[in-house]
Structure formats: structure tokens, C-alpha cells
């Protein structure tokens with residue numbers, strides 16, 4: 048089976064964790080993980096209580112182009128891992144296999160998601176990430192307009208406004 052990224056290198060059996068087998072590429076250091084094995088592993092192995100690393104410090108090499116599943120040659124689907132990071136995990140839904148680029152397993156561990164992979168591949172998760180992104184973009188636009196130092200004031204005001212129970216009355220008053 049050839050590596051979906053390097054296409055020439057062969058995938059070799061390895062273990063990415065104790066009891067979690069994968070097929071890995073020696074060239075790009077990516078791994079193909081069977082989600083069938085993975086689910087069993089996630090059910091039986093406990094997640095570490097603490098994340099080993101700060102997610103932004105994990106070095107990864109995310110494949111940007113579409114990957115072809117090394118088993119069935121169909122295009123794999125890309126799933127974003129988090130709103131803050133650009134990394135995407137490639138999944139072949141027909142073969143139930145996930146492709147992790149170099150460092151992405153460590154990244155999932157750092158995000159404390161290493162035991163929650165199937166959740167990432169749900170519409171609900173992906174929708175939440177999109178909302179996070181929209182919120183970040185809106186915040187960035189606001190910061191450009193009113194200055195970064197004023198954003199916390201607006202955020203404080205917004206939480207207070209929500210909690211006050213008089214949001215509409217206050218907004219109507221302010222709009223005058």
C-alpha cells in the first residue's frame with residue numbers, strides 16, 4: 048500500500064500508541080489509522096489526564112491538497128480539528144480509515160482529542176468549528192475598527208448585557 052502523500056513510498060505497519068496499530072510512511076511520517084481499531088483502542092485505553100503539550104507548539108505538516116485513499120483510491124474527506132488551527136484530518140468513510148500527517152497525532156493529544164476522533168468527523172463538530180471561526184473573524188474586524196485594547200470592554204459589556212435580562216431594552220436605549 049502506497050503513501051497517499053508521497054505516492055511512491057510504501058506504508059509500513061507500526062504502532063502509534065501502545066495497542067494502536069497504524070500503517071506509517073517513513074518519508075513523510077504520516078500514518079493511516081484504521082478507525083475500527085481506533086474506536087476499540089479509545090474505548091479500552093484511558094486518556095491522559097493532562098495534555099502533554101501546548102497545541103500551538105506541536106510541529107505538524109498538514110497536507111493541503113486532496114488525498115486519495117491508499118486502499119480504495121477514492122478521495123478522502125477533510126475534517127478540521129479546531130477553529131484555531133489549520134490542520135485537517137483526512138478520512139475515507141468507505142474504508143473507515145483516517146490519515147494523520149506528521150505530528151497530527153501529537154496535536155490531537157495536545158488538544159486532548161486523541162480519544163475523541165470520531166466526534167471530529169460529525170456535522171455538529173464541524174459546525175461548531177465554523178462558528179468559532181466566524182466569531183474570530185468578527186472579533187478581528189472589531190479590533191481593527193475600535194482598537195485591540197477596547198475589545199475586552201465590549202466583550203465584558205456583552206456578557207453583562209446577556210446576563211442583565213434586559214438586553215433588548217438596553218440596546219434600544221443605546222441605538223437612540
Ligand SMILES: [Zn+2]
Nearest residue numbers: 050053072075
Ligand atoms: Zn509519505
Ligand SMILES: [Zn+2]
Nearest residue numbers: 116119139142
Ligand atoms: Zn478508502
